Amino acid sequence: MKPRATLAAAVATVMLSLALPVAAAPAPGDWDAVLDAAEGQTVYWNAWAGEERTNAYISWVAEQVDALYGVELVHVKLGDTSEAVSRVLAEKQAGNDDQGSVDMIWINGENFAAMKANELLFGPWADSLPNYALTDPDNTPAVRYDWTIPVDGLESPWSSSQVVFYYDTALVEDHPDNMPALLEWAAQHPGEFTYPQVPNFLGNAFITQALLELSDTTDLFYKPMQEEDFDAATAPLWEFLDQLHPHLWRSGRAFPSNSADLRSLMSDSEISIALSFSTTEASGAIANYELPKTVRSYVHDSGMIGNMSFMAIPYNAQHKAGAMVVANYLMSPEAQAEKQDPAVWGSNTVLSMKMLSPDERALFDGIDLGIATLPPDELGEVLGQPHPSWVDAIVEAWQERYVN
Amino acid sequence: MVLLPAFGYLPVLGGNTFHLEAWQDLWARAGLGHSVWLSYASGLITTLVALFIVVLFLAASQGTWIDRTIRRMVSPLLAIPHAAVAFGLAFLIAPSGLLVRWVSPGLTGWERPPDLLIINDPSGLALMAGLILKEVPFLLLMSLAALPQLRPDSRVVLARSLGYAPGIAWLKCVFPALYPLIRLPVYAVIAYATSVVDMALILGPTLPPTLSVSILNWFNDPDLSRRFMASAGAVLQLGVTLAALLSWWIGEQAVKCLSQRWLTNGARSSGSTAIAVGGRALLITVTLLAISALFGLALFSVAGFWRFPDALPGTFTLDHWQRILPSVATPLINTLSVGLTATLIACVLVVATLEHAARHHLAARRVQWLLYLPLIVPQVAFLFGLVVAAESIAIRPQHALVVATHLLFVIPYLYLSLSEAYRRLDPRWGQVALSLGVSPWRAFWQVRLPLLLAPLLTACAVSLAVSIGQYLPTLLLGGGRVPTITTEAVAMASGGNRRLVAVLALLQALLPFIGFSLALLIPRFVWAKRRQMRGAA
């Protein structure tokens, strides 16, 4: 390096440190430095807050990280994750590159893909977290690929989820085990099944599930879509949906807007079968007085779509060190076990049991999963989320086809 | 800030050149025409129906205790947040709703809810019903605030002495003078109804939704490039709102021309019975619907599991309240401090402007239309620009910024609620005071302000309610650092636990309700011994 350049760099560094009273985040690899920097920081965690149990769990986390690390955690309650994305986008547009107001986002799938593509994320950092190894990343692709998009250390795993169906045993004798059977059942029980309106993520999951189940080979769905493959590959899906829709709730002329609406319909006995992206949804809703005690969960024989949700740190977050410390704590066995307890929340762990010590494993073994929750060995195979380009394309086509 | 991305300019997403791609994408959207039509039609139809109901009631109203009771029941309805009304109404009229439950299976034989498309119907009737429930109290309150200065009683007495039936007398002699006074509020209602988001999300059609909801979906789409199209949509939404306003204006002119003959044709009683019965019946229906919706919310907030078709929940529990209450102290305090600060500032600014205009005999200026811009441009569109603007001048999210943003919405409502009352206040009051030798300042404090106490308090209550209702401005400009009862409620609503949503909706309604109650009670208390000052109550 030429002397002049060194000088310039030094001046720039000094000016930068003058301009920024908050020191830039320490390297994620130097964990002690991260812990030091994090102490005293206030982390604004932007997280969807539609579930009271989730919010209560986040409050519990806030108490823990305050006591353990001196990090103050504030839950910024969102109705939709994109609201936080908007905020970061606006800050970037305005040139606020280091004092962003969003420190951490609960995110996955398309939102992650969009933020990554638009360089709105900080990192890589996630694979440097001490607890990251507990997820057994080498043997768990779901930790490394978010909807087939390489995570590249830009987000740390938090929760794993899988689509399950739930039904009221008081109203349904035999639940269907696959999509064709579901069609048959719907034809016999018109108006008693529906799914959330696409592009709601659960609605998307349902048509994606149908796409995977109805296709002989699914390999091509895990690669970026080629335009010429689309029609042939999705023909069985449209044939199925065209037949299914007239038998749906309201004859498919209206759809519930999200999984909560769907649950309400179930609660009001308007429908008899519903689906959810949480394996413990039914048990939780029973405990919440939202569903009758006769509701149970089931999965299709061929396995169900599953994915993980993550923590990401925006590129301009003001409290990156604090956010990393919180994200690491969220992956700790204590925090993950607490989260998995249906009495608390009932959201599945991302940790690999074989990476844990016996004591740590015991934390999970003692959990009562709840009356309507399938035990892990009955959940069947987890089908990966197809590449976002496929999901985007079928979502677009769905709207073209069914929105007049 | 809305315009630029609509034409392809948003550097942060790589849009560096101007082009019309966003518009081409927009036109190519499935169901766009229907969305536009829904927004346009629901805005006009609901305003027309709401105005019709209010006018008919006022014409029928004879100041009997029944009429006074109805009036008193309606005003507090204004306090219920839009989303809560929508939510309550949905539960009331859905096939599995309260109404069906009350008559099932006894009268209907239904053990399962009928598969009928009532909520989210494609023609938007449920959405319109919800909007009307909210618009009627607003227009009624605005009318009641404007009426006393027209001395409607003496006008009606005069016309009755000429042989006109009371309802007809009111329509022919009072309404033509009243309408100009409530015109701005009517326009605000049209603008609101064409661009409403929260109610449309709950009650509106979904295949396709209204334009405003589509825009929100596009802005929230994970695919960030959708934002270009969303911005184009926002510009289109502005056009739809303006088109609705223009249509209404044309309608006004037509009615003005056509009604001249009716006003003077000498018919004195035809239709008066219909007015007397219809006016009261319609308003009572609206009130009962709204109260039942509220009742449904209250029931849900203490409901255990509640199976169809049970008329009441099987068990009752205070669980939901106990889970929410511990965490609402800070949001409630924030809501109140932001709302009161914004209202106070807006009040000072608006009153100062109006007082200045009154002292210098200034007519309303055309520039004032700028003031109403925030009411007709979709929030989600220009708030993004506002965040960029605040960030560019390094104003970080904070309490004060939230208050400042609320002012954008609070000031127009305060202005339109107060300006007519202020302008129509007999200038001779001030002149008498000055000619008695008191200073303009004292004339303002001791004469104008007390005379305007009732409309001023009403306007403040409206403003407070507007501030309390703000979701996106609070969240985006506050960067989530200023949680309010509304941000909590909306976040919770996205999870759809109806019992917890009901608790939060009731809490959300509490503060405006107190505001409106005070606005009604304070003048009555202060002027307990002043007969002429109680005209408005």
Added chain:
Amino acid sequence: MTPNLQTLHIKQLKLTLAGDTLLAMHRDIAPGEVLTVMGPSGSGKSTLLAYLAGFLSPAFQAQGELYLGDKRLDTLPAEHRGIGLLFQDPMLFPHLSVGGNLHFGLPRRARDKNAQVAKALEQIGLAGFETRDPATLSGGQQSRVALMRLLLSRPRAVLLDEPFSKLDTALRQEMRALVFGQLREAGLPTLLVTHDEADAAAAGGPIVVLE
């Protein structure tokens, strides 16, 4: 009542609206004298009153000067002119009691305010009415209170804007006598605007007819 009685001088007054002359006037009104201005609607009577009282809308232009004795008034704001006003309506502040209305008229540093108010009420036959709500008074009673409120404010000149037109015939006679009697006794220069010939006759002063 007022020791130094002064004449109101209206000098070379010309009121115009967008270039059109509405009226021109050059008059003196002596202490205790009532100048009656008559004319059809639109002849500029109310504009003249607005000019004299200091409420002229900026739409109008005024040339000329207004003096009380040798004190120039037209450059002063309304509240410093000392010109009292009586309208068609009594304009009693509805939010104040009868006593409150009279107190409002009294100058801030006046002495024995309560006694002055009581005396004024007694003069018009309403002794003890201090706490009454003005809305409970008859039209005639209200007019009398309005007159006393005006007098208590110690004006140095008075403008009357058809003050009797809303009263019934019997009351009108009585009020004319009371008003003109009080004004004359106070020795105030007065300008009366009216439609009614009988008002002019009762006023007993010179008459100007506007066209």
